[in-house]
Amino acid sequence: MTKRRMQQLDLFGGFEPPAPPPPSAPIKTGRSEPLVWVAEVWLLREYDASEASILRHITLRKGLNVLWAPPTPEDVENRLGDGQITGHTAGKTTFCRMLRYLLGEQRFGTARGQDKIREALPEGWVVATIVVGDERWIVGRPFGLGLHPFAARGLSFAEALAERGRGGYQDFLADIRRVVMEPVPVKELPHQREPIAWEHVLPWLTRDQESRFAGLVEWRDPSSESESPRLVLDDRHVVLRALCALMSDEESEAQRRYEDLALEKQGLEERAPRLADRAAEDRRRLARLLGVEDDTNDAGPLFAARFRETVTRRKASLAAAEEALAAQALEVEQAEDAARQAAEACGARVEALREAEARREEAKRPSEKKREAEEGAPAPLPMRAGLCSVPLDVAMAKGCPLAASHPAAAPMTREGKKALAEAVMEAKRTLAEARAAQKEAAAEHTRRRSALSAEEKRIARERAAIEEVERLYDYMTAAEREADANTERLAVVTDEVKASSERQAALRREQEEAEARISERFRDVVRALLGDHVEARVEVKGRRLELRVEDRGERDGAAMQTIKLLAFDLAAMKLSMDGHGQLPGLLVHDGPREADMDGRIYERLFLYARHLEESANGSLAFQYVVTTTAPPPKEMQKEPYLLFPLLDASKPEGRLLKMDL
CATH class of the missing domain: 1.10.287 (Helix Hairpins)
Structure with a gap:
């Protein structure tokens, strides 16, 4: 790095931050191992353990792992039309996508990226040694279509491939769920109404490079075509809070209860005027039939x-x-x-x-x-004397x-x-x-x-009229009863909504200690990056987390947003190292230098990770994988921090898959 570069002003007007400070408190007894970490990765031309089949074999470790694709040296004269692509398109994001693919994501690239890899390596595989709890798994997933992934427990790379067995991959994912997800104190996402799953946590641990590190819960950008589960904003914050021990099942249940009540309250409020109008219309019709005046003051x-x-x-x-x-x-x-x-x-x-x-x-x-x-007259007939008929x-x-x-x-x-x-x-x-x-x-x-x-x-007309009047009266009274019941229920639900909100507030107050823990670690990371004079904290506002950084007023901006979320991720990882929460200790940042972040602040990201290693007394309970084009600090441009080989896009063999796609 040139002298001019070293003297570049950072976000705070020329302030020269000190070296990363020591921890603000003694390291608490916590984990000795990450819950999940990746030990080795093999990229294969075909399903075979021979050297001829192995394109890449990358060994990782617990602690900091930097996959570096160096840019063109700065001392080379820069001229128009003269240059080579070296640090970009070398395969850093592809490596991160492979890790995500091994850990359960559906795709290993965009549709176009997958097609190009399948065309070049139709029989290709990515295989890794992944440690879950105290179990070592050999996990493999194919590039080609129609093939099935596999996972084998307790075998070496060569043994697992020699068996040519299939299956076991779902057992591997089930082991991750058992180790990572079962202890999570929140079992269900309140909005999605489904259990919190490893598939919901993985996007946070392996943020998209395409999402530009611009939002705390913006983990996946549509352009990455990851097919990860899409959660609403509040549920993504629930994932953060659940894994950082910032909420419990009781609060989750209270939140679900609150949402149910709020939804019911909304429905009751929408029905109330309709029911009142229906009852009023029935009363007006009834008044006309009775020949009386409809006086709203005379209702009831x-x-x-x-x-x-x-x-x-x-x-x-x-x-x-x-x-x-x-x-x-x-x-x-x-x-x-x-x-x-x-x-x-x-x-x-x-x-x-x-x-x-x-x-x-x-x-x-x-x-x-x-x-x-x-x-x-005819002749007289003989007759008796004195008689005539x-x-x-x-x-x-x-x-x-x-x-x-x-x-x-x-x-x-x-x-x-x-x-x-x-x-x-x-x-x-x-x-x-x-x-x-x-x-x-x-x-x-x-x-x-x-x-x-x-x-x-x-x-008959009068009888029918009376029957109609009585029927309409029944309708009116039924409508009034329904309206009254709706009003009564609305009053009850309104009180219950208030009580539920107050209960949530009480539960959140109970989480103040947990918030203080994450805020303390967030402040430590922010001060390590920006200086001891900076104030930083994590706040729970409603059901969401907000990150605050202050130095003579609140600091914001695109670069600061990136710094805040990187600091939060590292703080959450540190929290898990200390035995709080259920973050598995694995964190992947793909090209985190965004929004024209000052180079010296960016270097301190690596320095802080090294500081975590040094303060762990040999018990590395985290694995932090960073891909970068910008150089890490000079003293860290070597083993054990760097992953080898270094990537170089200027030549085919320098790219991750040793070829141009």
Whole structure:
């Protein structure tokens, strides 16, 4: 690094930070080993343990592991159009993707990257020795499609490949879950409603280089096409807090309870106006049917009392009308009988008139009838004396000697004729009276029958109206009950939401000690990178973590964001070394120098990792893998910190896979 480079001002206006400070407190008794770490990686042309098949064999260790692809030396003259790509595209990110692939991620590159590797190495494999707890696994995954991964416990690289066995990979992942995930005090993500899994933790431990180290929980960028599980923001913060012992299952359960209550409260609040409107509309319709004024101030018990009073009155009126209907029906029957009797009387009067007129006509023509009878009379029949079976009027017309002696055969006198005429007149008069009586009786019957029918229809309408009113009242009261129940439940849920929020706050207060631990370690890392005068802390705001760095006010900006999240990752790793939380002790940072970070601050990242090694007294409970193009400190550009070989993109054999893709 040139003198000018060394004198470059850092983010704090020329402040020359001191060397990394010693730990702020004695190292607590913690782990002696990482829960998960990678010991060796082999990149194979094909599934074979021979030297001819091995493209790369990279040995890693516990502690700091730097995969370096050096840039063009700075003392080389820089000219336009003259240069070589050396540090970039050498395979650093591919190496990190291979580690992620071995540890359970679905892909080992972007779709295009995978296709190019498969085209160049259709039979290729990546194999590694991975230590989980106290078990050593040989784990292999193929580049090609249609092949299955394998994992073998307790075998060497050559032995595992010599067996040519398959399977066991899911057992390997299950062992990671057992060692890393089972002790996690939070078992379920509150939003996703699924268990916290290794697949949710791995993205944090192996951040995407594509995500640019720009956000605390921005672990995977869509452009990396990793197919890692996508968690909502709050659940990603839960993963951080759970592995750093910043929350427990009780808080997680309280958070789930809070979310359930908040969701129910939202639904109740949305339903409340709809239920109130429905009840009000039913009340307005009911008021119109009852013919009363709809007064919102008169709702509730007063309206119910008015309803019962009105309906009771109408029902009583209906019952009285139904009772009167029976009497009215009887009157119709009587009118019908009277009309029938009048019709019969009229018929009798017609018949009497006909008979009277017939007698009068007979009295006018007795001699004519007699002559006609004589001319056409047949010979007399023998008969008994004094007897004749022929009707008297016929016998008289025929000149029967017996009829001649009958009193009725005597000639009609003037008085007789007058009496017959009077009888006809009387018959006509009584007939006219009978016809008038019949007409009046029929009209009365029709009137009464129409009135009865109209009353029956009115009663039916009133009965239907009362039934409709009662039905609508039932609807209204049901709507009011539902609205009241909704309001009551809303009040209860509102109180429960408040209580749940307060309980969460109480649980978070119980986590203050845990927050103090992570804040202390975060402050140590930040001060190691930026200087002893800088204040730093981790805050839990609501359900999320926030990182604060202050020096004459809060410091922010793209480079500072990267520094803060790198410091947090290292603080979380240090926390796990001290025996707190469940971070497995494995951390991979792929090209963490972002946002024009000052070179000297970047160098201190390596110095701090070395400081962790030196303060561990031989018990290295972490593995920190860093890929970089920018150089680490000169005194660390050697074993054991550097991984070999160094990568160089200027020639095919210098790249990770020893070829151009």
